[in-house]
Amino acid sequence: MNIVSTILLICGLLFFTGGAVGIIRMPDFYSRLHPAGKLDTMGILMTMTAVALYNLHDFSIGTVLSSLKIILIVAFLFITSPTATHAIVDAGVRAGLGPWTKEETKEENDLAT
Amino acid sequence: MVDREKQYSHQKQSQPESNQSSLKIPPTKKSRTPFLLTFFVAFATWIVLSGKFDLFHLTLGIISCLIVASFSGDLMLSDTRKKGLPYQWLLFIQYLPWLLYQVFLANIHVMYLVFHPKMMELIDPRIIRFKSRLNREMSHLIFANSITLTPGTITVFVSIYGDYAVHAIDEKCGQSLPGEMEKRVAKILGE
Amino acid sequence: MIPHILLQTIVVPVLASIFIFLTRHRIGRKAGWVAGFSLLYTTGLLIIASARAYHGEVIVEKYPFAGSNITFDLLGDGLSLPVALIINILCTALAFYSIHYVEHRIEAIYGEVDEHTWLNHYTRFFWLFLGFPLAFLGVCFVKNLVAMYFFLEVLPIPLYFIMAFFGYIDRVRVAMLCLLWAFFGASCFLAGTVIIYYQVGNFNISDLHTLAGHPAAFWVILLILVALLAKMAVVPFQVWMPWVHAEHPTCIAGLLAVYANIAAYVMVRVIVYPLYEDFKIFSMPLMIMALITMVYGSLLTLAQTDVKRFAACSTISQLAYSLLGISALTIFSVEGGMFFFLGHIIGKTILFSTAGILVYSTGIRDMRQMGGLGPKMPITATLWIMGAMALSGFPPMSSFPAEWIMFTGIFKSGIQTIPSGLIIAILGAVAIILTAAYTFRSVKIIFFGPLNLSLANGEIKDPPLSMSVPLLLAGSVSIILGVYPKLVIKLFHLVVGGLPIP
């Protein structure tokens, strides 16, 4: 059980890393949201599952319930996280932020050369 | 003094002529079902949260659930139709593993993109527009959030008439929409 | 026997004042009579008290006030009673004198006003006026430094208001100036008081002698002297005096002289009597200051043409005589100084009030424009001459014996400290000539010589009796004292005579 949860945990951390690196590396606001919105959610899912599993190692009603609570967090995040992402995107659209596309950079490059 | 003007142009754009069914507002009827449903769902959640089964805490739980149900019973399940509720839940639970799988795939894909040294060449963000045939709020929610969670796509805009604008990180991601996901979501809520 | 005789003298004016204030719309012109008769009553009481003191009795009344440290005990002895009596007589005289004068003043300042406002103004004068006897008698009688400070603080307040309401053109600003000087003096007095309290442990004047010989006594005397000199307008502090005297209404001019001069009484009471040993150091500097003030004041007076400014500047020089006498620190000189103070305030009251009459009748203040008024206004001329005599120490006015006794004392001390003391004494005596010069010069300018053409239209006549009679009576008091100086000197001697000074 410990091993499983450790693996899950490491996977989760990996996803988190991806999210963090993603929001640094991505070129524009919209594309940054992809790692931020998805990878973090996945990371939470993984780590929480890991913790929930680890928590079950001494099995009793109390630990089951706390594991369930952890799952509740995940469930909750699965509703709120995309909604929040959507809200941010929506804000960006309404604020008039144009999405970055390849054509633009190409044109810029053409102009530069 | 009444000054009529249409203000929000994109509102107008996204307003289809054909969709006559939504012109009628369903009359709100006082029903006790949302109350009871909320109460039971809330009580189940309470049990999970509380973890104490003595009489005192259960009483507190019942009181709390009553408060929640009476105060916001009409929020969660405002347009629930009576028939087939348990069945819908079952379908929803069926839907979850598929969704998780999709989410996982999506994440792998995004991870790949993020860590790829030539990321800038791989990605090709674009906005895709399509129309969905879903017409219930809840199904829109599930569908939109699923889109956001799955491969390289984020829901940018949904109108009440089912027009979707989706930001996709590369071309491949956007192709599958609405596709299978819409069908599955529609199936859950019986549309 | 009359109970609470001293308290009555203080409380009766207050009650009268409140009475006038409350009934101000009904009582109307009778306010002056009420004030006057209430003061007449207290004068009677003071005469009785003085008579008792004359027979060697010391009147002490104890009243609780603000705890055990600060009491409101009153003391009527040979020093305080004659001073209080004379001051009260003057207040009474001026109250009657003001009855007409204030009417004139209101008309001059506010012009034609309706009945209600007029009554307000008219009665305001009297209920403020009664603050003076209250404060003066308070200063005279109290046994406690804080109470004395209180009355010294109270004094400038009615003065301020009366001056600001009824004074001349620049009245408001000058009233403020006067008030600030008064506060300055009071602050110094308070500082001295507090040091006394710190050293002695209470505020009683009767316990002050325990301070004798203590190093703090020097500072106490210095601080209180500064306070008193500021009040007396001795040379470095004389700034306010000419201003104030020029602007205030004439009916309180006499009281203004008292206001300045009562410091002499306080000096004797608080410094000289209990702390004569420590006071000796200050004796010589004070005498020099007094001399300078005398000469300065006289010369200043000679240069004046304004009737009121004339009187004001003369006050500066006259006050210095009392100071000279007291600071010479012999029994005779102190008694003479106090006596001169009494004579001077009577004379000054007469002179000022007469100046007021002149302004009242002629409407001008410049002496040069007057002249030859003697035949037209015989009573006024008499009064003015009487005042001039009183000021310059001619017999039979009380100033004559006062100066006589005082200079006896001064020469006595001067002989001891030849040559400086003697020089001062001689110079002081010579300065009297200056006084005589300026007073009689004014008599000549105003009442004799050719009549000024602008005044020749026959409307000018003697003032109503209510203005002149009180002044005549005050003059007669001066004459009585001049003839029987023993009346006062014996009283003073009861107190001052106990001092172990030459």
Place this chain on the structure above:
Amino acid sequence: MNDLVAVLISKYNYWVYIILMMIGFYAIITKKNLVKKIIGMNIVQTAIILFYISIGAKKGATLPIISHGHDAVGHAVHASDYINPLPHVLMLTAIVVAVATLGVALALAIKIYRQYNTLEEDEIHTRIREQ
């Protein structure tokens, strides 16, 4: 030198609280914008909370919630096992006070903006002078 490092490390919390305090205080003094001032004020308050919580810390102790709960009443509880709860209590109150102050401060800021149409202190001063 080692001592110094040891002190620096072991009292790290205190140093950080001092730095936060200074940051907040600096913001209050020099920032002209009212909302910035409010933020500075809040940073000062949190710095103080940090200070208090650091007082309460106890090595080798656990959370101040007794673990055996209702079931074991006679169970001895050792003071050294649990973190000092008193600073926590005090700081709960302090946080609440901070929130309340924040609410009032923001209300005032809004009111000021309604009046002067700016949130900059110097501009407000000039507008006051103009009036």
Place this chain on the structure above:
Amino acid sequence: MKIAGLIVVLLCGCLLIYGTVDFPEWGDPASPASTHVSPYYIETTMEDTSVPNIVTAVLADYRGYDTMFETIVIFCAGIACIFLLRTYTHQAPETRLYRHIPTGIILRIKKGGKLPEDSTDFERVDLQWVPYDLIIKTACRVVVPFVQLFALYVIAHGHHSPGGGFQGGVILGATLILYAISHDLRTTIKRMSEKAVILLSAAGVFIYASTGALCLLFGVNYLDYSGLAAILGVDPVSARSHGILIVEIGVGVAVMAVMVSLYYNLSSVGKQDEGL
């Protein structure tokens, strides 16, 4: 100005560092703070109040008086905010927007214009109206009841786990704020009117204060919950535990109401008309 500020700040910092030198070691179990007063709380809480969460016990019982005033501070902030910002305009309404729901046409009715009749076809919308955002709205509808339930759970379980009246109250208030953000302010005010908010905030604090005052009636000191044993029908120790719960409920109600009222007023500048 900046440099002067910096100097003052640095001076202050130096003073603080100077004071820090004599501090006990960080986390030292033998430091005065850990040995003088607090051990009593840790060791006797269970016997005195039977509340495992020592912080709750100290908060609501040993130092319950502080907490009462903490609640008062919050109440005070709420009233202050209403006092400062609330505007009661009785004039004709300014320009308003109405949306005809079936067609989506928006009517702008200027000052003095006739308002649509109270029909279901029209809804009033904000001046800076944003089209109906389906996802946020629906998601919030789903989430709000659960969060509310959680908040109530936090209030009720303050004895055993972290949390208590204040935290629960804040979360409860936050749900209403969430509702107001996702829908609009008017909808929320319809659900919870301003009067109700004021009433609840006063009621919450009143519960606290009157619980304390009730103890006075039983001859014990103010806020000594053991006096409540007589009416609760339990032993004094449980009475303390129950007293803490009652008090926490009061705090929760008050805090919830105040948070909501603060939001109402801050976001609409006291008009309680259009929010964030």
Place this chain on the structure above:
Amino acid sequence: MIQQLPAIIVVFPLVMSFFVVVTGLWSKRICFPLVVTAISVCVLSAGIILSSVINQGPIHYWLGGWQPPWGIEYFVDHLNAFMLVAVSLLSLLVAVHSKRSVEQELPEKRSQFWSLFLLLITGLLGITITGDMFNLFVLLEVASLSGYALIAMGQKKAVFASFRYLVMGTIGASWYLLGVGYLYIITGSLNIANLSELLPHMYQSKTVLVGFAFILVGIGIKMALFPLHAWLPDAYTYAPSAVSTTVAPLMTKVMAYVLIRVIFSVFKPYFSIEEIPATTILAWMAAVAIVVGSIYAIAQTNLKKMLSYSVVAQIGYIALGIGLANRFGLTGAVLHIFNEIITKGCVFAVAGAVVYKKSACNTRELENLYRKMPFTMLAFTVGAFSMIGIPPTLGFFSKLYLILGSIDAKQWVFVGILLFSSILNGVYFFRIIQIASFETPMPDYSRGTPYEKVPMDEAPLSMIIPMQIMAAGILIAGIFSADIVSTVIQYVIPEGF
């Protein structure tokens, strides 16, 4: 029930403040009677507490029944009890006085106003009565928060002034809290009595020193001691008149009380005096405060602003008395706190009445006021006399003690400053009296300017009566000041003075 009074005196107005808000939703007319009832109960209980303290010695009240180092204690000794009476009495008078002006200035927000008013009073009473350092902080925040809100509802500039007050006040409170934390970390206790037992062993510690410094600075900001007074004048000037009448006399003075507590109760006097020269620094700062405050006051043309600067100067007096740290000085400080409460209440009430009638109190509005509002100005005159220090008003006696204290401390400079500031006080108060008696510039009626009749235009009775009571109180308290000193204040002086 008598022994429960310390709790009731704080809780009763508190509970009433909730009722006021709630009833205000339906009827605004009930609010005021409720407020008066609440404060009357406070006054009553304060009186009983004072008499009980005088007769039976200090009262210890354990809130929640917990013993002091663990629970919160109310500790009432002579000083507290005296302050309680003063604060509650003045707030009652002010409440009655403000009824009309609140109706005029804030007609729609009366209920909130009265509620916040009650909370302010509660906070102040609580600060006065509490025996716990942290509880004091919380109560301080209650009082301050309601104060900020109340001040902000004044004239136009009030909002910004209130914001500045809020920022400064929060820094002050934070530093106080920080100082308490420093004391806590070194002793582990928050109770004042317990702290004073524990601290003497640690007087050498730098932590105690810094904690002390921060507490002092924090309180200094709250009480507007000279270099930290910047927030005060604007805030008090532009506040609604009902508020400035409450806050100006009470807030800073209660903080001065806290200062006395901290310097002489929490720390032993020898620490504050000998270990570090805290009191000396305090005294010098106070001396500067007196002069600067007075000079600024002279420069003002607005009555309320002048009075606000006068608050700064008067706080200097109190701080000077505390800083002198001897028997006379402390007596003077306590007496001056009382004097300030009642006198500032009186003069600010006058300013409130003027604002009520004329809607401002600049020089122009003050002209001829003696004829228009004679009763109001009577009260003002008495108040001004007390501020200047003319016997037999209370102000004279408190200053007397302060001067005695300065002499005792051999600080001749302070004696000079006290006397000099009396003159300055005289200048600015008599200037007001002058403006109010005679118009400026004075027209020369003799030159034909028609005399203008000024009708009487007096404030309503509900304003006059409290003002007259305060004015009478100044005189009565002055005359009986020695009794106050002997029955109350002499017990306040710590041992060794």
Place this chain on the structure above:
Amino acid sequence: MTWQLDHIILSLVIILALGAITVKDLLGAAILFGAYSFMMCLLWAIMGAVDVAFTEASVGAGVSTVFFVAAVFRTTRRTKD
């Protein structure tokens, strides 16, 4: 044992505090201040003050940021410093 974590979070707190007061946009400052409270919450949790952490979480993350945003919404985002 947790001191390393403690130190990292404390450093982050300082960075966020500096960011919150230097950023030239009030909305940004409000958001950063929200993040600052997250960090504070974590810090309390690490130091074992669960109740304080809870309060900070609910207040800092929930209401105070919303209040800031509401205030900025009703005033202005512009700032000169």
Place this chain on the structure above:
Amino acid sequence: MDTVFFYSSIYLSIIMAISLYRAVFGPTILDRLIGVNAIGSKTTALLVLIGLIYHRVDLFIDIALAYAMLNFIAVLAASRYFQKRKGLYDETPRD
């Protein structure tokens, strides 16, 4: 197992520092918002991990849960600002 949790939490906090870059230096407010949102989700995980380190995970779950809920509100409120005030860099004048 504690060590695993401990090092993962340290790793997580370092990742948070990376997200912090976006939050502090993000060119637009929305980028900051993304950064803060990312920090928020990591904080939730970190809280639970801290709970494990203390062996009292049941107490920390509540905090994490509350955190997840309320972080959502903050982000919504901030994005709501842009939905009403349609300006990213400068403001539209108020009407």
